Amino acid sequence: MTIGVTVAADEKTVDREELRTNLRRADAGVLVAVLAQLTGDPGVADRYAGKISFTPDPPEQVGATDPETHEGLVDDVIAALEGPRPPGALPFDDPGMFARVAPLALGTAVGDEYVGLLLEQGGFHPSQPVLPRTAKLPQGFKVVIVGAGIAGMAAALECAAAGIDYEIIDRNDEVGGTWYTAVYPGIGVDTPSAYYSLSRDINGDWTSYYPQGAEYQRYLESVADKNALRDHIRFNTEVEALWWDEKRTMWEVRTVAADGTREVSYANVVVPAAGYLNRPRWPELAGRETFGGVSIHSAEWDPALSLRGKKVAIIGAGCTAVQIVDACVDEVEHLTVFQRQPHWVAPRKRLTDDVPDHRRWLNAHVPFYANWIRLKSFWGTADNNYPVIVRDPEWAAEHLSISPANDVLLQMCLEYIDRVFGAGSELAKKVTPDFAPYGKRIIRDPGGYYAALARDHVDVEASEPARVNERGIVTQDGRQIDLDVIIYATGYHLDFLSTVDIRGRDGLELREVWGDSPSAYRGGLVPGFPNMFISSAPNYSPGHGAGHNFGVEVMVHYVMECLQLMALRGAATLEVKPEAFDEYVRQIDDVMAQTVWCHTPTAHTYYRSGGGRIVTAFPFRLIEVWQSHRAPVEGDLELR
Template identity: 60%
Template sequence: MAFDTVPGAAPAAEALRTHLQSADPAVLLAVLAQLTGSADPLDRYGDAVTHVPAAPEMAGVTDATTAAAIIDDLLDALDAADDLPTECDTALFARLAPLALGVPVGEEFLPMLSEQGGFHRARPVVSRAEPLPETLSLAIIGGGLAGIAAAIAATHEGLDYELFERGDRLGGTWATQTYPGVGVDTPSSYYSLSSELNPDWSSYYPKGGEYHDYLLALGRKYAIGDHTRFGTEVTSLTWDDDAALWTVGFVDHNGNTGTARATVVMTALGYLNRAKFPDVPGRDDFAGLSIHSGDWDPSIDLAGKRVAVIGAGCTAAQLVDSLAPEVAHLTQFQRQPHWVAPRKRESDDVPDYQRILCRELPYYANWLRLKAFWGSADSAYPVVIVDPDWAASHLSISPANDFLLRDCLAYIDRTFGAGSALADAVTPDFAPFGKRIIRDPGGYYPALTRDHVDLVAGEPAEVVPEGIVTADGTLVELDAIVYATGYHLDFLSTLDIHGRDGRTLNDEWSGNPRAYRGGTVPGFPNLFITSAPNANPSHGAGNNFGIEVAVHYLIECLHLMKVHGARSIEVTPQAYDDYVAQIDRSMEDTVWRHTPTAHTYYRNETGRVVVACPWRLVDVWHQHRTPDVAHFILR
């Protein structure tokens, strides 16, 4: 279950007992039932376990006598266990899930939760009577989490693949983003591949380097580097209908061009890659250091400098949090405030007992992952769905959305003082989730209250050699300007992709990118797009969920081709149009269509939402279990 575990002797029983006494008894009871493969422990102790519905998660509690009895039985079960059960009985899991999560769990969620807990790999649906043919080959474009997940799936299938990575190492975003404070804002116990748990995160929200180490470890485990062309940027994809093959055009870091051929292509590129700068007069005239957060040079030392951070999103918050203690003066320029959620724990450090139990106690890390997933997944879905009656008279869009709004407002009032000028400046005029919400890494809001930190509620009016001129004509003298201004939204628009009959993907999308399940588009056979339009689970979870869904769907489609003896698979125009129409209809009920004042890359120039997904994760998961053969042309 765990990756890169270091073998060693288990802790002595009494030492382990001490760690178990600090753990959630509901989770321990679930572990006990799995170890024994029996519901008897639930019958004995289940009624004594209740839950405290407090942040950051539902915590199980019970009386000391019951807790001690659970631990005694658990130690006995560990001592008696020779082989761990490889599967959890469906009926048993149905009882364990609500116990461990602390809430009722509908039957429709159980298969997804079992998979997302890492208790088993994604289960096949299409017949596996015969393996995939040796003539089938897969080209993977990009070596981040999505590319690594696809490579792992190909390895398990015995599928020949080649990965193209423009950098010199795997890791995607986490290999390139090195700005001060860069970190994960999805719980670490969940932000991983469900089949490849890391049992030893040092932080509940680790810094980018630790997460990159996790990805590199996966690359080593599956020898992905042996299948990878590093320093190679894909520039074009061209479909050969007669040969039923894609030609992959690329250029290496020396400027040499070349091509490769593959039966199937999966693009594993994110849609936010090209640094975006604000259109500010004089930007090139600044005499000091000027750098975008996405192009950070780790050798930069800003200690004792006068620094401006332009931007107000997640990156800006992490930069301000990290830089404020070391710079002489910091000025943040905020075009529009974001809603900022407070950190719920006093510290993000994972306590020692948790790390030890995750490493040493079977199934414990799985349940912690599942708790983190559930707390940030469909339980958050009501926050983004509009209640028209409520929204008619509130800034928030529903009671659930209002609960989050009031939590964020209370954080503003605690930090800046209710009604203060700074509190007004950081308070948005749209409902939470109208644009991506920020989790305070712990010191962002407090940094804005420091004497040497200023917040300018507006964009720079002009950049001059000495610094930045504000809208009121004030000169802010600076040594360095850091642009935390995001990225251009590129749904593969930088690639020259020619499908059937020479049609291009850019022409097909023409400013309005769309896709069917698995990121498929009519006219582009055997092409699967991760981070596809409207595939992002924007109400919760993380992009790792969407990646796993997409990779599972790809493999299912390849087996469908095998069953039908086909060389290509292509979604029909009707299925494509119907699917997109369903997305647009559902989107009308979401926060992203009811917050017009929020500046967000989620919408295109016409106002259509092209990034967010309007559905629950469980709906998306079930949609992608297996392809509907009626929706495809198989040749």
């Protein structure tokens, strides 16, 4: 027997018994929320309150109840799916109702301040406009977006939704940015896949809780396909310069195509969305060019390169090195890991990262199930995790960790080290950092990294190489290691647009303004650079939870509000006032001073600029970032 399930204008027909079988394995808390949505009855939450308990299953709190109650819940959901939709049912857009059912779905209390944020991040409704949409931008107004990664695509989608003409310019021949260009073995997403998507385009069919890069790239390509983004993209084109033209009150966009053709075009607004980790960093290592084998940087991987049966060295111990080691350890004849500095490595919590079939089925066939699973993943790694990065002076005075919350993570990582390598062993000492967790980006073990380091054919050198010669690498203590391949997993230059010639009013150069300590106001605004919103701006990355997509969506919402402010005021330009800029940066630095990144001086991290300032992460709670970007503070801005 089949039943009809209607979601919006789409009708899906599924087998009743297949539905029941999968609902029996569903998260009970999520089912309550779905039932409330299907029926439009918030009292559902009251009926099931106290009957559902929650079991940690990082990053989520999985809801469960006794079999009889769960079976009744399944019956109610099936009945709701078969029956007509009452007024007030789908879509879920009632903040009061949401606040009643969210705690049962998410497994913890939800403060009132988070309701608007969670409705957006769950994809229950798009980002809500704040300023009145009573005025339009002038005819011919155009936005140019630099980069077709997730940030550029998010900006494009919001422009399209607002009816604003836009163009994306990208140096590659496909969308995806990093996920298109990075193809090294084992490359994967280290943000939970259930959350790591755009809230306006949730993917419920991930095969892995932490998918490989190719699967995530396919997701981004699907977003481009569904929204016809390629019709607005100039591929194989590098943006060489952005120069402000005062007479036109527009940006002059200078580009060079792959065939060498140069072109000049103009835009009212530019959104640099190219990211700040694009240019591979090769170490200054004596003799590097003399090696007779294969030298390759992880960012420039050749898919044709085989490591099978080879003697391989990898330099680095960050996320990239961890993924490569995990992926290739069974192929190589011998592997030497040059660990320049150990990282804290968190164990994989599940036996497998494969998403079970029943969850993928529920995501595909039960209305809003995928939305709640996404929201649980976000909530589990959001502000509940904030205490991990905030320093408790009394605690830090006597511990390596900076707070009790930080110490929980430290003890978990130490236990993992002891379990794999043996407490007090030489290898355990080599891989144990001397700074608090989160002092540099924490790494999730894909499942076999630590185990790989303990293999007989793997050696760990707890230092950088002394030099390279034709045969291989010479260690700090003078040993010769003969090699076939040297892999440089040594990261990227922290560029922050330094490779693009950006000139604002009166020829002001952005690279000179920033020097080695870049900073920005809300929306990536910098004084003297009107109508420029830098997507991957300094201090715009979540450092304690969520993912890059959160910062991207917050940023893009703010940009749309700024453009609407321009329309309302009939302004041709918008830029931040210097005094507002200085005050905002001061606030960032004041709060940052209390975080782990300012109290782990031994941690070598790309978070810190050459001048010592933390320039990538923001130090605030996610809710504070979200609230502060709801609408522009007009007094902070100069509109002309």
